[in-house]
Amino acid sequence: MQGAVTDADCVVCHEMTEHQDGFVRLLNPDTGLLQLTLTNPLVPTVLEPWCLACHDSDGAGGSAPFSDTIMPPVIDATLWAAASHETSAAVDTCWTCHNQGHGSNKQKLLGPWDAVVDAGSPDDPLHEEEQFCFDCHDGGVAGTDISTQFLATAPLWVGDVVGEFDNLNLNDRHDVQASAQAVSGAVIECSSCHDPHAANAAQKVIPDPDPTDGRVPGSGFLTLPGGDTMTEWCVDCHDGSFSADITAPTTQLQDVHATLAGDGMGEGTGNAALKAGYGWTTGGGGNMIVPCLSCHNAHVSSNLFHTVPTVLSFDGLTAVPSDDDPTPYHLTDNSIQDVDVNGWNWCNTCHTGSMGSNRDNCFSCHYHGRRW
Numbered sequence: 001m002q003g004a005v006t007d008a009d010c011v012v013c014h015e016m017t018e019h020q021d022g023f024v025r026l027l028n029p030d031t032g033l034l035q036l037t038l039t040n041p042l043v044p045t046v047l048e049p050w051c052l053a054c055h056d057s058d059g060a061g062g063s064a065p066f067s068d069t070i071m072p073p074v075i076d077a078t079l080w081a082a083a084s085h086e087t088s089a090a091v092d093t094c095w096t097c098h099n100q101g102h103g104s105n106k107q108k109l110l111g112p113w114d115a116v117v118d119a120g121s122p123d124d125p126l127h128e129e130e131q132f133c134f135d136c137h138d139g140g141v142a143g144t145d146i147s148t149q150f151l152a153t154a155p156l157w158v159g160d161v162v163g164e165f166d167n168l169n170l171n172d173r174h175d176v177q178a179s180a181q182a183v184s185g186a187v188i189e190c191s192s193c194h195d196p197h198a199a200n201a202a203q204k205v206i207p208d209p210d211p212t213d214g215r216v217p218g219s220g221f222l223t224l225p226g227g228d229t230m231t232e233w234c235v236d237c238h239d240g241s242f243s244a245d246i247t248a249p250t251t252q253l254q255d256v257h258a259t260l261a262g263d264g265m266g267e268g269t270g271n272a273a274l275k276a277g278y279g280w281t282t283g284g285g286g287n288m289i290v291p292c293l294s295c296h297n298a299h300v301s302s303n304l305f306h307t308v309p310t311v312l313s314f315d316g317l318t319a320v321p322s323d324d325d326p327t328p329y330h331l332t333d334n335s336i337q338d339v340d341v342n343g344w345n346w347c348n349t350c351h352t353g354s355m356g357s358n359r360d361n362c363f364s365c366h367y368h369g370r371r372w
């Protein structure tokens, strides 16, 4: 609800003929007839069909239910039925995450509704975003532990400017955390890439992260090797403009969709020395688009630019050794000459013999769109 709540708004949900009898009785939003009588204590799953009856495309029988005349945001019941947050025994139902019928101190009615602000911590659980997800995705309730990777270290920032826009605000992660956003100026959240009402093991990410550009990931707008559709997905956002829920970083990012057209590691042709036996080639026509996820982790890594801690073969099965050290590589400082930390080891995996023993800062000459 926005604005003033009227008595009439209360009785859209509440059936009042047995008022004060000790049980909350809820009306079906479409028919206006009694749908369920809640027990005490509440069994949260019984509420789900009631929530979905209003959060469908026809709202309350085709109309907005309340006096603010806002239509309920639609939760697709078919996608929800197959979502991990519905099918997993560890998450009961809507009420696990939205544990109040009326309101919450948090945005989007998230639980716990009575959360208290921890002013000392910008990442505190009051926020509706990453800490909320971390609370389960820490290897406890959810087996997929996202919390450890993000919370293990503070963001690691580049030491020297990188790229066409002399960027000093690049680090080792997508900036979902307030501590990273305070430096880069960007705002992106877990929900920019994942829909908690639809994600499952088969479709972890939202299908079209930027619906405003007309390009649909998976439609083949790039010619990609080996059934890789994720590259189109990444490029849907990395094309110079983001969807409205994202705030772009203060320093502009490369338009990777544009630079791919000419890059040797993109749609352009190249003549690179590549280590044999790992499937990385110049392609049949001298043209292989190296998938984004071959080089970058989606979330965070121990390296700058969240580059992968282990470079894998094209089929994803074998670790590619560096010319020098074994894995892992430490791409942790782009400003100095050091074989371990500045890219030499990392690039001389798929590649071999590049720069010989010259350990200059690779990224002063090589970046997306330039000698790439």
Ligand code: HEC
Binding pocket: 001, 002, 012, 013, 029, 047, 050, 051, 052, 054, 055, 060, 065, 066, 068, 070, 071, 072, 073, 094, 095, 098, 100, 101, 107, 108, 109, 110
């Ligand atoms: C009678 C219709 C109706 C029912 C039933 C209903 N909602 Fe809503 N809900 C709405 C409307 C309308 C909005 C849009 C907000 C507004 O009215 O200002 C909304 C908003 C929300 C929001 C977003 C709040 C925000 O801050 O943007 C969440 C989350 C939500 N509902 C969850 C639920 C859950 C969970 C249930 C079941 C326990 C439920 N709703 C039951 C009508 C309903």
Ligand code: HEC
Binding pocket: 005, 006, 007, 009, 010, 011, 012, 013, 014, 024, 038, 042, 100, 101, 102
């Ligand atoms: C979107 C539907 C909805 C609207 C609108 C709504 N309620 Fe509720 N109300 C609920 C649900 C669901 C519960 C059960 C929650 C529970 O038991 O924890 C509830 C519980 C209650 C209870 C039982 C005590 C409690 O907190 O559990 C009271 C009293 C109540 N509502 C009063 C109101 C009043 C007064 C209004 C109008 C200002 C109102 N409600 C508007 C859904 C709604």
Ligand code: HEC
Binding pocket: 048, 051, 052, 055, 072, 073, 074, 075, 080, 085, 091, 093, 094, 095, 096, 097, 098, 108, 110, 128, 191, 196, 197
């Ligand atoms: C695993 C936690 C989780 C569960 C379970 C869950 N939600 Fe949500 N829900 C969220 C989060 C997180 C957001 C905020 C997403 C965002 O900011 O875009 C949200 C947002 C919403 C919104 C607002 C959407 C909008 O566009 O503003 C509605 C409505 C909603 N949920 C309803 C439901 C209903 C109904 C169910 C059960 C069928 C449910 N949720 C189950 C986590 C959950």
Ligand code: HEC
Binding pocket: 084, 085, 088, 090, 091, 096, 097, 129, 132, 133, 134, 135, 136, 137, 141, 142, 143, 144, 145, 190, 191, 194, 196, 199, 200, 201, 204, 205
């Ligand atoms: C109440 C606990 C809970 C909360 C809160 C929660 N999740 Fe989950 N989530 C799970 C469980 C359990 C699974 C099932 C797979 C597993 O165990 O990791 C899951 C699965 C997923 C999946 C699909 C991956 C798969 O293999 O099934 C994604 C993506 C996901 N969650 C993202 C999120 C995001 C983003 C948030 C915050 C908006 C969030 N989750 C909040 C418990 C939770």
Ligand code: HEC
Binding pocket: 169, 170, 171, 172, 173, 174, 175, 176, 184, 186, 187, 188, 192, 193, 209, 230, 233, 234, 235, 236, 237, 238, 242, 246, 247, 248, 249, 253, 292, 293, 296, 297, 298, 304, 305, 306
């Ligand atoms: C929903 C939009 C969106 C999607 C999808 C997306 N990104 Fe990003 N990405 C951003 C935003 C916004 C930034 C700038 C702020 C930041 O670093 O998080 C960014 C930054 C980056 C950076 C620079 C980070 C740094 O600080 O060094 C890399 C690398 C990157 N993304 C790679 C990827 C890859 C690979 C994918 C696909 C798995 C992808 N992105 C998908 C929005 C997106």
Ligand code: HEC
Binding pocket: 130, 133, 134, 137, 144, 146, 150, 174, 176, 188, 189, 190, 191, 192, 193, 194, 204, 205, 293, 298, 299
């Ligand atoms: C820029 C987009 C982006 C952001 C932001 C993002 N993710 Fe992801 N996430 C992905 C992609 C892409 C994958 C699938 C990676 C893969 O398959 O290799 C993924 C995978 C996952 C999985 C499944 C992991 C598994 O091992 O199956 C979970 C759970 C998850 N993310 C939760 C989160 C949470 C929680 C946040 C916020 C802290 C978050 N994600 C932020 C893009 C993103």
Ligand code: HEC
Binding pocket: 264, 265, 266, 268, 269, 270, 271, 272, 274, 280, 281, 282, 283, 286, 287, 288, 289, 290, 294, 295, 311, 312, 343, 346, 347, 348, 349, 350, 351, 362, 366, 371, 372
């Ligand atoms: C995952 C494997 C992989 C990694 C890691 C990798 N490359 Fe490449 N690179 C390739 C492939 C494959 C090509 C050839 C693509 C083609 O010709 O179609 C290529 C081509 C190039 C070219 C084009 C050469 C020309 O003649 O135009 C340059 C320059 C290059 N890479 C530099 C680098 C640098 C610098 C790094 C480290 C930051 C790096 N590469 C890391 C796979 C990789």
Ligand code: HEC
Binding pocket: 271, 272, 273, 274, 342, 343, 344, 347, 348, 351, 352, 353, 354, 355, 358, 359, 360, 361, 362, 363, 364, 365, 366, 371, 372
């Ligand atoms: C002073 C600028 C400069 C620096 C610093 C630099 N390169 Fe290069 N690199 C070049 C030029 C020029 C080429 C020729 C290809 C071209 O023009 O696209 C090249 C070509 C390459 C190629 C493709 C040819 C081959 O050898 O397979 C790779 C891979 C490469 N460099 C890796 C690296 C790595 C790794 C580093 C850091 C240790 C690095 N470069 C540092 C200028 C530089």
Ligand code: HEC
Binding pocket: 162, 163, 164, 165, 167, 170, 231, 234, 235, 238, 252, 253, 254, 256, 260, 265, 290, 291, 292, 293, 294, 295, 296, 305, 307, 363, 366, 367, 368
């Ligand atoms: C061969 C490995 C490799 C591949 C493939 C690759 N990247 Fe990168 N990416 C890097 C490295 C190394 C950097 C840091 C140098 C730079 O800024 O270009 C980087 C930087 C970036 C940046 C920040 C650039 C800036 O300065 O604004 C973004 C965004 C990005 N990558 C997205 C992507 C996306 C999207 C894809 C897939 C289309 C992709 N990358 C494919 C290795 C790679």
